[in-house]
Amino acid sequence: MEEELNEEYYKAERKTEWRDKLRKEIKAKERTNISRVRMPEADPNVRNKSNLEVNKGLTLEMALAESHRCLDCAVPTCIIGCPVGTNIPKFIKFLEAGDVLGAAEVLKENNTLPAICGRVCPQEIQCEAQCFYVKKLSKEGAAIGHLERFVADYAREHGPATIPALAEPNGIKMAVIGSGPAGLTVAGELAKFGYDVTVFEALHDLGGVLKYGIPEFRLPKSIVDYEINTIKNMGVKFVTNFIVGKTASIADLKEEGYVAFFIASGAGLPNFMNIPGENYSGIQSANEFLTRVNLMGGGNKDFDTPVHTGKNVVVVGGGNTAMDSVRTAKRMGAERAIIIYRRSMEEMPARAEEIKHAIEEDIEFINLASPIEYFADERGKVNKMRVQKMELGEPDASGRRRPVAIEGSEYDIAVDSVVIAVGVSPNPIVQQSMPELEITKWNTIKVDDNMMTSIPGLFAGGDIVRGGATVILAMGDGRKAASGMHSYVQSEVLVKA
């Protein structure tokens, strides 16, 4: 994930006169005494009944104050923490100098979707974890994520709708399979190289998990559409309702003139726990629940798609998807919206911010517990679940302490609906259509250092390779794959032609 830091390049940029001057305007000591900005948030008791975005965004004054905290370090370790290698000090210093649109240009150099990353990246374990404040001063890191969001939002609201510089169109056709974060990144990068790019999307709407998965209150759909529109303005074509491997095969697309392919079909196969009663109606995967609500308008009376909710909704799992699901259930009117997680709060894989927001929104947490059986009414609709208490044993392969069931600790909880959010597996469709494609024992697609699969010209990235990761890691794969595809076409296709 981490690229080697090209120190010479960053040092040269840092030495520019204006940055030198800016650094000296405020003493480092004074900068480090400024306390970290707090993200303004919507009132928990208002937001948990609406689709209002939870984080309201910084004001210009707040963003400028936070920009002073960045020390513009000689060795900007924060960049190492960024999977797409955003030049963090450079954009923050543009902001500090008052040139917000200039800062936005810097973000766009390496990142096709900054307004999205500023909202959903786990900065606390990436860039901000590598910040000098955290590593050397034991203080809270610069609020890089908040600033990224501010700059991207400001540019969208106040700046001209610009697109990055594009190379002359070369007429070479490239196909991208899936319009989620990995696919969008590859499409944008390939367009910059001058390729004729088409993105094929299986669903009727673009954005992949950004649309069907992440709820409006965390990532407004209008922002996703804006970013996709920018990519459209770069000349990228999008085809919805098209499943590569079903509607047409890769071989068919080759006949239509596509020379290289990027598979980013995502981790769209939900895991279940295979416990008794799990197929009763009213029990659904997080993917199903979130898709019905986010993509299909479920719960909104103007839309035809129904969705299971109820007074008592239990979400099983402790990741970001579990938090998204339980908070969505609360917003749809659940009196009790409960997380059941088999480890303790400390091990919970969801972002700290999401857990904090969930607690504020009156979400209940039943930790150190796991469902073992479901029960239903006479029509087969779930009405009760049996839960077993757990305790933490020795650390397992993941380094986290393994949950161990406590015999005889079972008890029942009344439920109207249950959402299972215990992870996802790779979508099988592309692999099924190409038996010659090498896959791992977890059914993810095998790739080399350039993200190329076992089939020359066929690249892959994002969750179809990783199994279930984050938006930003998918984007990092996209950047890497785009340069891999570019060199492949330049060296293999054009030379031989």
Next chain:
Amino acid sequence: MFKIIEKKFLSENVARLVIEAPYIAKSRRAGHFIILRIDKNGERIPLTISDADVEKGTISLIVQRVGVSSHKLCAMNAGDFILDVVGPLGKATHITNVGTVLCAGGGVGVAPLFPIVQAMKLAGNRVITIIAARNKDLVILENEMSEYSDELIVMTDDGSKGTKGLVTQGMEEVILREKINQAIVIGPAVMMKFAALTTKKYEIPTMASLNTIMVDGTGMCGACRVSVGGKTEFVCVDGPEFDAHKVNFDEMLSRLGAYKEKESENYDEYVKSCEATALN
């Protein structure tokens, strides 16, 4: 946008729509289905492809009016556009020459059965087809079926056409009369359940094509999951056809009813809005 080329009612509540979808027409095989969404506020509904014309680039769908979406669909006409159509989805039917094949379709299940009958016949099998309906007005695809069947038996519950009786009675008669190498049953879940019990008695390998609730149709949501031999399978990517003797039809039935209340609420509202429009 997908253009409707032709629309015809096959019976009072069952319509055939021919839709322009050239890629799907070319890629589809017997057993495949599509998912469509009528308009931007519509739901995604799965429908089996009952026929296709590669040269014209069209597919045929057969729809029965039951809820809001199917009513809206049946109210559309040639020249109208369906917003989204995606497919072909699911695994194609495994077609081989096994000898004699008994194909039994109930109600609108006759529609997805047609491409299988066609493919089984073209693969050289002796094909005996039973199509069953509640009454004579609900019998569909009789001519098409007879063209590809060595023998076509029509059955109605009330005896208004063909033989009076249930599809299982017709099946049993055929089974007792001659050696059946494979059976295929498609129809309402209850019909498939009893058809499967009938063939199980005679140990005839039997396949059922399941039509469960779906959202994406690509394995993403799991709404379509069923228990087959005690194992959870996804109808959209693992099916839609499964060993009928292993399918838990009772569970499938209860899952099919998952949204019944909400669906009938939606339907009542839809009827009201139609009445309001008609009065204006």
